[in-house]
Amino acid sequence: MSEPHSKPDQHEPDALESIVHSIPVVIPAVGALLIFLLAFIAVFLA
Numbered sequence: 001m002s003e004p005h006s007k008p009d010q011h012e013p014d015a016l017e018s019i020v021h022s023i024p025v026v027i028p029a030v031g032a033l034l035i036f037l038l039a040f041i042a043v044f045l046a
Helices: 015-020 023-045
Strands: none
C-alpha cells in the first residue's frame, strides 16, 4: 500500500547535534579565556 520509509527516530546526526553535548564545557572555557585576555590587556595598558 505505502512505500516503506526509514523510521523517524533513525536519522543522520546533523552538525548541531554533534556540537550540543560539548556546549557546557566550551562556554565556560571561552568565558574564562575572555576574562583572562581582558585582564591581561588591562594590566598591559596600565
